[in-house]
Structures are given as C-alpha cells and as structure tokens.
C-alpha cells in the first residue's frame with residue numbers, strides 16, 4: 001500500500017487513541033483533510049470557528065487523553081492558538097495541525113493570501129512555539145515522519161499541546177508507513193536511587209507528624225495519578241482536602257475527605273486543618289493568585305511537602321528523576337497510618353432546603369437541582385464565573401467528573417469544550433453550567449451538538465451580566481445585552497435538529513425543564529435559568545474582594 005504524509009499522520013493519531021479529530025476547512029488544509037478522511041479509524045468533526053475548534057479538541061483531550069485540531073494558515077491557526085494556550089495552561093495534549101504555504105513559495109518573495117503580507121511565512125511557527133511544547137514545520141515528505149513523531153511523543157510525555165504545520169502540497173506526497181507506536185507511548189525511565197531517597201525523606205517527615213493532611217491539586221490528572229493518590233490516602237488514613245481546580249480529583253465519599261481548601265472560602269473546617277497541620281502533603285498543586293485567594297492562602301514553609309509532577313521537595317531538598325505516580329505508589333507502600341479520625345471534622349455534604357414551587361428561581365435552587373442530577377456517570381463542566389463557586393459546593397457521587405479551566409479562565413470555554421468532551425465520552429451524561437456573559441462568546445458551538453446529536457444539558461444562568469466581575473471591580477462594562485437564549489435553539493435546529501430550548505423562572509419550571517432535558521436523548525437541551533443579578537454565592541463575593549485587593553496593590557515606594 002502506498003502511503004502519504006497525511007496518511008502517516010492519520011495512522012499515528014489513531015494509534016494514540018483518537019477516534020475523532022476536529023477541523024475547520026480552508027484552502028491550505030483541504031488536501032490534508034482529504035488524506036485524513038482516508039483513515040476509517042477516525043471521524044472528522046467540524047466546528048463553527050477555529051477558537052471553538054481548539055477548545056473542542058481541548059475538551060476531547062480531557063475525556064479521551066489526547067486530541068487533534070486541524071485548521072488553515074494564520075486566519076485559522078492564530079484564532080486556535082488562544083485555545084492552545086488554554087491547553088498548555090490546563091496540561092492537555094492537543095496537537096494543533098495547520099495547513100501552510102506551498103513549499104515552492106518559501107524563499108521566492110511571493111506574497112500569499114491569509115498571511116500578514118510579508119514574504120517570510122515563519123511567523124506562525126514562532127508564535128506556536130510560545131504555547132506548545134514542540135513545534136515543527138513540514139516542507140518535505142522525507143523528514144515528515146520524524147517531525148510528526150517528535151511532536152506527538154513530546155505532547156504525550158509532557159501533557160502539553162504541540163504544533164505541526166504542513167505545506168499544502170506535501171500532505172499528499174509519498175512517505176513511509178508508520179512503525180509500531182510503542183516508541184511514542186514509552187514512559188520515561190525512573191531513577192530508583194533518587195526515588196528511594198525522596199520516599200525515605202517523606203516517610204521520615206510524616207513519622208514525626210501527628211496530624212498530616214493531604215492537599216490535592218489540579219495537575220494530578222495530567223500526572224495520571226488519581227488512583228495512586230487514593231491508595232496513599234487509604235494507607236495514611238489522614239485528612240484529605242482538595243484545591244478548587246482539582247474538584248472531582250479525589251472521591252468525596254472517602255472517609256478522610258474533608259472538603260475544599262480555598263483560604264477564606266474553604267469548606268468549614270478545611271482551612272484550619274490545612275493551616276495548622278505539622279505536615280501538609282501538597283500533591284500536584286498550582287498556587288496562583290486565584291487559588292491562593294489573592295496570595296492570602298499559600299501553603300509554604302518547613303511543614304510543607306511539595307510533590308509536583310516533575311519533582312518532590314521535602315525539608316527544603318528537591319528530588320527528581322521519577323514520575324509523581326511512581327513516587328505516590330512507592331510512598332503508599334511505606335507510609336505510616338495517621339488516622340483523620342484523630343482530627344476534627346467529618347466528610348462534608350451539601351444540602352439546602354427546597355424553595356416553594358412558585359417562588360422566584362434562586363441560585364441556591366439551581367445548584368440543589370443540578371447536584372441532585374449528578375450520578376457516577378456525569379461530567380459536570382463549570383464555566384468561569386459564579387459557576388465555579390456553585391460547582392465547589394456540590395457533593396459529587398463517586399465517579400462523577402468535574403471539568404474546570406481555572407488556570408486559563410477563558411470565558412466561553414465551556415461550550416466548545418463540553419462539545420469535544422461529549423464527543424470523546426458519549427457513554428457519559430454531560431452537564432454544563434455557564435453564565436450569560438460567557439455563553440455569548442462561543443454560543444454557536446451548540447449548533448454542533450445539534451448536528452452530532454449530543455444530549456448535553458446546558459444550564460445557562462442568566463443573571464444579566466458579568467457578576468464575577470461586579471464582585472471583583474464594578475463598572476458599566478459589566479452589563480451586557482440580553483439575548484433570548486432559549487430561543488437560539490430553534491435557530492440552531494433550523495427545522496432539522498433535536499435541540500431543545502427552555503426557560504425557567506421558578507423551581508417548578510426548572511424541575512419540569514430538567515425532566516424534559518433527561519428525555520431529550522437526541523440533542524442538547526439548553527435551560528435558561530433566570531435569576532436576580534444580586535443573587536450569587538457569598539463565596540464569590542468574599543473571594544472577589546480578596547482578589548481585587550491583590551490586583552490593586554500599589555507599587556512599593558522607592
């Protein structure tokens with residue numbers, strides 16, 4: 001069988017587990033798209049624009065482990081780069097593949113369409129380098145296999161996005177057939193001496209402690225160590241807290257679970273546990289201005305053990321040369337038992353009284369209903385805004401997943417990301433919580449949920465504005481044009497889809513809408529939940545004030 005560069009790439013993507021890739025067509029990538037279509041192991045999925053295409057792939061990588069987005073040169077790829085920056089921030093291996101100018105044009109002084117009008121077409125590769133872990137330009141068939149393999153291998157190993165651009169005349173040129181995929185998937189070698197030293201130092205530290213606490217962070221899933229963390233918790237039996245961006249990364253029915261640590265907006269009791277322990281084992285944390293509540297809740301000092309994806313720091317000494325997964329496994333074998341029952345607190349559970357059927361709809365009532373909807377099979381996607389704080393107060397059944405984008409924080413992310421996530425895990429129920437302001441950025445991707453008949457349930461919380469911004473720093477820019485959000489579904493159906501748009505202004509209407517959403521299995525259901533602008537979580541307001549004052553710090557006086 002003769003092979004082409006495009007076929008080689010398609011084979012590699014299928015070999016690493018992709019059953020779909022996301023695309024927007026353009027004349028620099030049309031031949032490549034044809035080549036990818038030849039591979040029947042992978043379906044081509046279309047998006048409305050390249051930003052959404054990037055976010056769809058990002059969501060697919062969340063549910064499927066890796067993803068690919070195929071776009072055209074500059075006008076496409078530069079839009080997609082925002083989402084690729086997001087994938088970098090969120091540790092997701094997304095391969096961005098851009099069509100590129102014909103190899104015969106390089107160096108000729110030709111001015112090409114879809115470029116900045118300069119005759120050097122290298123600027124896109126330079127830009128991509130800033131938001132990826134590996135970037136290659138393919139302008140000949142012979143070097144293509146090595147470049148494709150390098151990009152894919154690096155993305156998988158580093159859990160970061162990577163970039164390929166392929167000159168538009170090269171994707172159909174002949175090249176070799178790919179060999180076994182094992183070299184792309186190989187785990188790095190482990191330095192056993194360093195690993196043992198790190199484990200011994202950590203055990204010695206924990207043995208001196210009477211009340212160690214674990215703090216689970218958001219890089220844990222990318223480090224592929226969720227199960228190992230639970231095994232360690234079983235062994236230590238200590239109290240376990242999670243950071244906000246790690247919601248769902250530790251089972252909430254675990255006997256040691258003590259809830260969310262987020263400074264002043266922690267689950268009751270969790271702040272005291274974390275801030276007064278003599279040994280805090282931080283696993284894969286990200287300490288940024290948001291997670292530390294404006295730098296007011298940043299665990300540091302001699303009582304902190306920092307177990308990061310690429311290094312472990314104990315007693316001020318850093319150890320590396322092994323994976324976090326290997327470290328947690330080895331630590332679980334030797335860790336002493338330090339039962340949480342000896343400490344204060346219990347497993348937190350969320351419960352709120354129901355409001356009367358005909359009362360106005362409230363934020364609390366929406367959260368109560370969504371929490372009741374969650375099962376072990378739910379993936380809950382929570383957008384930037386009060387949706388973060390609403391997701392944080394829910395109690396998750398074991399197996400339920402939560403998707404957040406707290407490091408990048410691009411409003412509108414949740415719509416395309418949930419589309420891609422649902423495409424990659426069609427056996428699960430996807431539930432989205434998104435604010436009105438966020439929805440306006442990427443609303444059109446709901447049309448693809450209609451097209452591909454994905455039964456995503458979208459709770460659109462219409463509080464008439466950017467309420468999170470009102471909490472941080474108010475001004476006229478936080479008030480937006482209202483839309484008929486539920487009405488959009490008829491527009492997207494255009495007479496041939498199964499999308500359902502509903503409005504809820506009372507608890508009764510919300511309950512009825514949820515029943516209809518559950519019955520609508522052939523398309524998305526958008527439930528526009530109308531609430532008062534002032535009705536938000538008190539945690540949002542408290543957190544917002546702290547972050548605002550950190551943002552407003554003056555320069556030190558000279």
Ligand code: TPU
Nearest residue numbers: 385386410411435436437438465466467468
């Ligand atoms: O619940 P609520 O009202 O806070 O959420 P909504 O309505 O979705 O409003 C979100 C408001 C918001 C903005 C405007 N949150 N962050 N931002 C800043 C921002 C602007 N542009 C992008 C792409 N991402 C952002 N985070």
Ligand code: MG
Nearest residue numbers: 435436465467
């Ligand atoms: Mg809003």
